[in-house]
Amino acid sequence: MQRAESQNQGQPKIEIDSPVLLSGHIYRGFFWPRKEARQKDPCKDCFVKDSLDRKIIAVLQANARQSTSKIAETLGVARTTVHERIARMEDRGEITGYTVVLGHPNDAPMVQVIVSLSVQQPETKRIITRLKSYPEIKLCLSVNGEFDLLLSAEAPRIEDLDIMVDEIGAIPGVNRTKTSVVFGRRIDRT
Secondary structure, three states, X not given: OEEEEOOOOOOEXXXXXXXXXXXXXXXXXXXXXXXXXXXXXXXXXXXXXOHHHHHHHHHHHHOOOOOHHHHHHHHOOOHHHHHHHHHHHHHOOOOOOOOOOOOOHHHOOOEEEEEEEEEOHHHHHHHHHHXXXXXXXXXXXXXXXXXOEEEEEEEOOHHHHHHHHHHHHOOOOEEEEEEEEOOOOOOOOO
């Protein structure tokens, strides 16, 4: 490193021969990044920046109603750190909202199935429109491979789901269905 005087202000500045992500000058013992360096985010395309962000997200996924003070206490960091990190993740679009998870009436156990559908491609939009009429279907994904659509559905009785799957199989344009009953959830971040 070489030490040189700034031409404009006479303040000391550090010049580094090798390329670095940030550049700037030292003034009164503090590092001041150059304006163009402050505007660049070296990880702007990263989804989650570091392990603290991931820990904050995990706590929010478990209970999004927790206060920043409680999250900070759980993670052993300052409340302002948690608040700033959450605000930054919201600004970057990494956290896009908070949601309510509905309970089941009378805490009735629900049966869940995963239904794979093979469909005729020209009929896909019409089939999806028809699938929207089934309140049991909670999720519909377009996938590649042997099947074209993947559905997650739940109801209080397996018989209700059996009837639904039979009706879906009879929709014109549906070539084939394959159904799997879910025994349990090992990881649930919904």
